[in-house]
Amino acid sequence: EAGVAQSPRYKIIEKRQSVAFWCNPISGHATLYWYQQILGQGPKLLIQFQNNGVVDDSQLPKDRFSAERLKGVDSTLKIQPAKLEDSAVYLCASSLALEYEQYFGPGTRLTVT
Amino acid sequence: SQQGEEDPQALSIQEGENATMNCSYKTSINNLQWYRQNSGRGLVHLILIRSNEREKHSGRLRVTLDTSKKSSSLLITASRAADTASYFCATDSTQGGSEKLVFGKGTKLTVNP
Numbered sequence: 001e002a003g004v005a006q007s008p009r010y011k012i013i014e015k016r017q018s019v020a021f022w023c024n025p026i027s028g029h030a031t032l033y034w035y036q037q038i039l040g041q042g043p044k045l046l047i048q049f050q051n052n053g054v055v056d057d058s059q060l061p062k063d064r065f066s067a068e069r070l071k072g073v074d075s076t077l078k079i080q081p082a083k084l085e086d087s088a089v090y091l092c093a094s095s096l097a098l099e100y101e102q103y104f105g106p107g108t109r110l111t112v113t
Numbered sequence: 114s115q116q117g118e119e120d121p122q123a124l125s126i127q128e129g130e131n132a133t134m135n136c137s138y139k140t141s142i143n144n145l146q147w148y149r150q151n152s153g154r155g156l157v158h159l160i161l162i163r164s165n166e167r168e169k170h171s172g173r174l175r176v177t178l179d180t181s182k183k184s185s186s187l188l189i190t191a192s193r194a195a196d197t198a199s200y201f202c203a204t205d206s207t208q209g210g211s212e213k214l215v216f217g218k219g220t221k222l223t224v225n226p
Contacts, residue, residue, distance in 0.1 A: 033214075042117075042201050042216030043156070056211040091156065098212045099143055099205060104156040 002026065004105035006092050012111045018080035021108045025073070025094030031055075032069055033102060034077050035091040043091055049075065050098070082112045117145075117202040117217030125223040132189040134220040136202030137182075143205045143212065145178055145185050150219070151198035159187075159200075192224045 005024040013019050025032050030051050035043035046065065047057040051072040060067070064083070069075040079086055089109050093102040120135045136145070147159040162169045162178045162185070169176045175188040189196055199219040205212065 035216075040218075042203075042218050045213055045215070048211075048213060056209075056213050058209065058211075093156075101146060101158040101161050102214065103158065106155050 004092055004094055004103055006090075006105035006108055008108055009106060010109050010111075012113065013082055015084055015112055016081040018078065019082055019110065020076055020078045021090050021092075021110075023075045023077070023092030023105060025075070025092070026103055029094035029096055029103070030072070031095045031098055031100075032075050033093040033095075034067055034075070035093065037089045037091055037107070039088070046077070048098075055098070079110075082110075084112050086110060087112045117204050117215065119200070119202055119217045119220040121220060122218070123221045123223075125225065126192060128192060128194055128224055128226050130192055130224075132192050132196070132222055132224070134187045134200050134202075134222070136185045136187070136217060138185075138202075138204045139183065140204075140206055140208070142180070143207065145176075146203045146205065146214065147174075147176060147185075147187050148201045148203060148216075149198045150201065156201075189222075192222075194224050194226045196222060197224045198222060 032049045034046045037043040046060045047067045048055045049069040052069045067077045089107040091107045093104045095102045117136045117138045144163045146161045150156045173190045178185045201219045203214045203216045
């Protein structure tokens with residue numbers, strides 16, 4: 001069974017630029033999550049989708065971050081414009097449903113200079 | 114906001130010894146999950162224990178849950194160098210009408226050969 005795919009794996013941008021991350025979840029998983037993990041901390045949930053609807057985006061900085069999950073499969077997370085404090089690893093995860101274990105992708109390491 | 118707090122923050126042991134990590138949390142939970150993260154394999158789900166369960170085993174892993182004390186422990190028996198990683202507890206709870214997983218800051222385990 002293929003795992004959660006993410007791209008790119010690494011990205012370096014300057015502040016005020018924009019960036020987009022892509023995620024392809026495990027086939028059949030209805031729930032998709034985006035997390036931000038800053039060095040030395042645990043992952044922090046940014047947004048979670050159930051199929052193509054948003055379940056929770058309470059911790060998403062909506063003035064600069066946006067996410068969508070078209071057709072209930074792939075998802076993209078965008079940052080525009082980026083700030084220095086956005087430097088982190090962005091993890092995508094999927095699960096069969098909300099109360100099940102989550103499967104994580106390898107993450108995208110973003111460096112904002 | 115982070116709900117689970119792992120203790121200790123860092124742990125160093127010799128191969129063959131047992132490792133115990135603790136997690137405390139604040140609000141009622143649906144379940145509690147433990148994840149492992151190392152540079153080679155990313156974030157991997159280890160075990161899920163539901164709020165009505167008290168103990169669960171998986172191979173060399175033993176997890177306990179005490180909902181009256183709002184705490185959990187993860188025991189790794191007969192540790193190996195390959196167990197070197199950061200271990201996170203994550204609490205699944207319903208907050209603000211939505212169910213989500215909140216990670217702690219993690220325990221960094223080093224197993225010396």
